[in-house]
Amino acid sequence: MDVITWTGELACHLQDAYRMSRDEFAGRLGVHSQTVAGWHSRPETKPRAEIQAALDTVYEKAPAPVRLRFARLAQPPPDISAQVLRVAIAIVVRGAEVLLVQRSDDKGLAWQFPTGIVKPGGSPEAVAVRETHAETGVHCAVQQPLGERVHPASGALCSYFLAEYLTGEASNLDAAENASVAWVPLSSLTRFIQPGRIYRPVLDALGVVL
Incomplete structure (x- = not known):
């Protein structure tokens, strides 16, 4: 990787890539060891121009294994929030019934609550309400959140919402993903x-006794 401007953090990564002590790295650069110590305590520091040049030279002369370690150390941490799939799940109740959709995929058919990707x-x-209507034609309003969990099967972060039925006839409006829609007692x-597949707070909110 090419470094346009060295910072204290990148300089420390180069030190670690060389597997050098602070004194050894300072000697290689021709700076005082306190300068290197300052980079560790203030990683946002931008070294002076002459030290930038010295870091360039030390990096350019680095053998391939050192360059590889430096590239890995300097790689920004992954954005976990962007990697985790988050979904909103609507538990829509109408009297003594709850709304379900029958999902169709390569594993077959399975009933579940209306779900949308956040x-x-x-x-x-908002996703729970919007996707319920998009999938089933049912309008609902969220009454209360029921909590969140990482789904044990899919690994998705699931947000559950208890919702009340407002209006609309239940029908399958997403035939590409769903096989059926039903109000279930x-x-x-x-x-x-x-x-075992139902989040316990959902069962509690619905008053379902196992």
Whole structure:
């Protein structure tokens, strides 16, 4: 990798790539060891022009293994928030019934609650309402959040919302992903979705007794 401007942080990465002590690295650069110590305590520091040149020289003369280690050390940390898939799940209740969709994929058919992907910066609550309508034609309003968990099967971060039915006929509006849509009696919920797959606060909110 090419370094346009050295900072204290990058200089420390180069030191680590060489596997040198602070005194050894300072000697290689021709600076005082306190200068190197300052980079460790203030990584945002930008060394003077002559030290920038010295760092360039030390880097350019580095053997391939050192350059490889430096590139790995200088790589920015991954943006975890962008990597984790986040979904919003709507638990829509109408009287003694709950709304389910039957998902169709390469593993077959499985019943689940309406679900939508939350994009970075998006509102999970808004996604739960919007995707329920987009998938089923049902309008709902969130009553309360039921919590979040990392789904044990998919690894997605799931946000659950208890919602009340407002209006609309339930129908399958997303035939590309869903095979069916249905209002299911709360007393029969665990016949459609195995109890172990349902987030416990959802069961509690619905009053489903196992």
